[in-house]
Amino acid sequence: MLSELSLVFFALWLGVVALFVYSAFWAFSIRRILVAGLYRRQAFWLGAMGVYFVSLSTFLSIALTLELSSLYVNILGAVIISAGFTLIFLWIDLTVRIARRSDPLFRDTLRWSKLRFLFWFVTIGGAIGAFFTSIGSGFAEATPFGGVLFFGAVALYKSARRSGDRTFRKHLSWTALCIFLLWLGSQIQEPLSHFVSDPYLTQSLTWPLVLAGAYSLYRSARSLVPMGHLKSLETNPTIGLQPSATAS
Numbered sequence: 089m090l091s092e093l094s095l096v097f098f099a100l101w102l103g104v105v106a107l108f109v110y111s112a113f114w115a116f117s118i119r120r121i122l123v124a125g126l127y128r129r130q131a132f133w134l135g136a137m138g139v140y141f142v143s144l145s146t147f148l149s150i151a152l153t154l155e156l157s158s159l160y161v162n163i164l165g166a167v168i169i170s171a172g173f174t175l176i177f178l179w180i181d182l183t184v185r186i187a188r189r190s191d192p193l194f195r196d197t198l199r200w201s202k203l204r205f206l207f208w209f210v211t212i213g214g215a216i217g218a219f220f221t222s223i224g225s226g227f228a229e230a231t232p233f234g235g236v237l238f239f240g241a242v243a244l245y246k247s248a249r250r251s252g253d254r255t256f257r258k259h260l261s262w263t264a265l266c267i268f269l270l271w272l273g274s275q276i277q278e279p280l281s282h283f284v285s286d287p288y289l290t291q292s293l294t295w296p297l298v299l300a301g302a303y304s305l306y307r308s309a310r311s312l313v314p315m316g317h318l319k320s321l322e323t324n325p326t327i328g329l330q331p332s333a334t335a336s
Contacts, residue, residue: 100295101149105142107302112138115309126186127312130259133179134309140175141270141305144168145298152291157226165227166219173215176267177207180240183263187247190256197247198239207236241268255311262308269301 115135122128147168151161184200196202218230241264248260277294284290 096292097295100292100299101145104145104295104299104302107299107306108138108142108145111135111302111306111309112142114306118309118313122312126256130183130186131309131312133182134263134305134312137176137179138305138309140172141302144172149291152228159223162223162227165230166222169222169227169230170215170219173211173218177211177236177240180237180244180267181208183260184240184243184247187244187251187256187260190251190253191247192252193250195250197250198243200243203239207239210234210236237267237271237274241265241271258311259308262304262311266301266304266308269297269304273297273301 112135115131115138119128119131119135122131147165150156151165181204184197184204188194188197188200191197214234214236222230244260244264244267248257248264251257251260273294276297277290280290280293284293
């Protein structure tokens with residue numbers, strides 16, 4: 089019979105998966121009716137990240153709960169986790185660079201144009217390290233997402249404050265919050281495990297952060313769809329308000 093903590097964990101996990109699935113569905117759906125190519129690209133990335141986070145959270149929950157540790161499970165975990173290091177930072181890097189174009193003064197937030205090369209080196213190194221650690225010692229021993237994600241969240245938040253596009257400003261703010269919450273959730277799980285012996289309790293304490301991150305991803309996608317950026321599906325002239333001005 090399932091304990092109360094396991095039921096709480098299961099409910100939180102269902103909430104996380106449902107929100108990520110809904111975020112991906114929303115992002116891919118609105119991508120088809122967005123006018124601006126910039127918003128279409130961002131919607132695609134939000135949908136892709138939603139799919140990835142569903143895969144990651146589902147794999148980790150099932151494998152850790154059932155204590156799966158075979159070589160094939162570790163290889164699968166290695167692929168999912170190491171790919172995450174690369175995909176998430178690629179998403180951040182592209183978004184920060186696009187955000188600079190929406191800044192009327194074209195400012196280089198946190199010197200991103202220079203530091204991004206260092207971050208890519210760290211990210212690729214972390215992905216390779218996570219891959220071999222997952223295979224050799226088990227995916228549970230892989231290093232969680234590190235400071236690069238935190239720095240990326242800060243860069244996105246500062247970019248949001250500088251953006252001249254009101255729609256993109258909201259989008260960047262929600263994206264920054266999503267990345268920060270997911271980073272925080274990945275960082276506190278291991279320290280908590282040293283003080284809390286029950287794995288369900290540890291997961292139940294960290295999953296609310298992931299749930300909040302999933303909600304932020306949904307809001308990030310939702311923020312891309314003011315009426316001014318939607319294609320008119322009818323000939324009604326009242327549809328299709330002018331979009332927010334975007335600095336080129």
